[in-house]
Amino acid sequence: MSAPVPVTEDLLRSMPLPRHQEGEDKDERGRVLVVAGSVEVPGGALLTALGTLRAGAGKVRIATCRSVAVPLALAMPEARVIGLAETQAGGIAAEEAEPLARGAAEADAVVLGPGMIDTQAAAALTAGILAGSADAGVPFVLDAAALRGLSAGETPRSLAGRLVITPHAGEMATLLGMERKAVLADRLAAARRAAAAFQAVVVMKGGCSYIATPDGSAWACDRGNVGLATSGSGDTLAGIIGGLLARGAPPVAATLWGVFLHGEAGARLARRQGLVGFLARELLAEVPPIMAGLAPPG
Template identity: 60%
Template sequence: MATPVTAALLRRMPLPCHREGDDKNARGSVLVAGGCAELPGAVLLAGVAALQAGAGRLQLAVCRSVAPPLGVAVPEARVIALPETEEGHIAAAAAPLLARQGSRAKALALGPGMMGGAEGEALTAGLLEALEGPALVLDAGALAVLPACRGALRRHAGRIVITPHDGEMAALLGIPRAAVQDDPLGAARQAASRFQAVVVMKGGCTRIVTPQGEAWQCDRGNVGLATSGSGDTLAGMVAGLLARGATPLQAALWGVYAHGEAGRRLALAQGPVGFLARMLPGEVPRILAELAPEPPEG
């Protein structure tokens, strides 16, 4: 069984409060790393979502060739240019630089838009080995290497969220996709235990599972969320909440709910399909504010 994620449940586990007068550092720094020459926009989507979930500072780490235009597109961010392969993917040699930058952040989201096969897998493995400190959201291109990195993952136990869809989950567990579709909650529980991470098993009904097997489900979304870039925005929202000081479970529950509620509101305003992933983050500040208690005075 899984507990439904509702507004009432979230109000019983409130996000960290931020007082008037706090500077941007009080809400934490996020580093989003990923993308490639073909998919630079995935990092943009995740980064903007992290800021609109309340993070104070944003860094985007991408291939050198796409760094300048990304910096113009997201003027709120510091953009880090990484070494890249001839094919336009982040080179494995970028791992030490990413580890240095990531160790200074409160949260790191790795994988949106990231491709590169063996090179990308080597980058992820090298980063997980060298990184110290931040909470992690591992998404998309960062997921494939996890079965071979369980030793490195243990170094980060207690501060990891992974966000697979059913195809990525099948690859993580080495089982057919149909088996995941038949029992998504069981697959999520298996992955959470194996990788010692909070699992966000994305789907029409998203399951959130802890390494201890506790489970929640959220069916707040709609068919309109099944669109390009939607998963990138979810990864960014979770990372932004982690930067603010939320636990991995809090960040996953709040992020999944806010993502689904944003889709619900856009569907009511725009129609059930056709709204864009880039429109989701703009709904999030209002959703979070409606769920938050009044901030303390002083």
């Protein structure tokens, strides 16, 4: 197969993000449903939801465990927060899949998975939401524990072309049923294999991230650095991609832009603060000026 195409400023300018006109309301800038968090990691939902708004989405709803819903709503007054039934392990109960599928059908993008710690419940919840909203036409970003709800050959066909998945090496190994060291030996091949198996746009996360599509097309983004290997960083990436999808960017464009914005945010923080020690939450304030710098004039 051909070598991956570098993700550069010029490439992104050739696929500009949707532009929003004065007079548009927040619904026209896109509505995101974030299904995320747990009793122990409510911050995963917070970082993801913040990422959606920093990427330019107009509205975000967070669906999370009932016992952390009020504190989360206070921490993020910009979001509507919905409390859900919990498992004994502190995750979102799988029985919530049906109402969440209805909520997904009302959104412009859905992000599933960040901060979920009950992996068994997360897998069942994800599978139920995908099955229940497969015909709604909404794009999905699956991250972290939600990836366990995928099964090659069993993902609803109607989701093809509307699914973005963002695994790290360990999650990719589980998805493909292979050893982590084998994934690391050829991360691009793993990304292409997963894209074909799940009919998804795949982000194989790393210092150089690879993005692949089901037809074998691939891109490489080397904007990342070791500072991005910090708690919550992946949650912010998932949120950024979800926000761009909600605004109307196609899945490939939203993913390429999201990976670049995330990596460039880390690069800017590293230049100002040092290579390690910046926080995932600090990445997000960098995103709007990076987008503005790449926007066409006028």
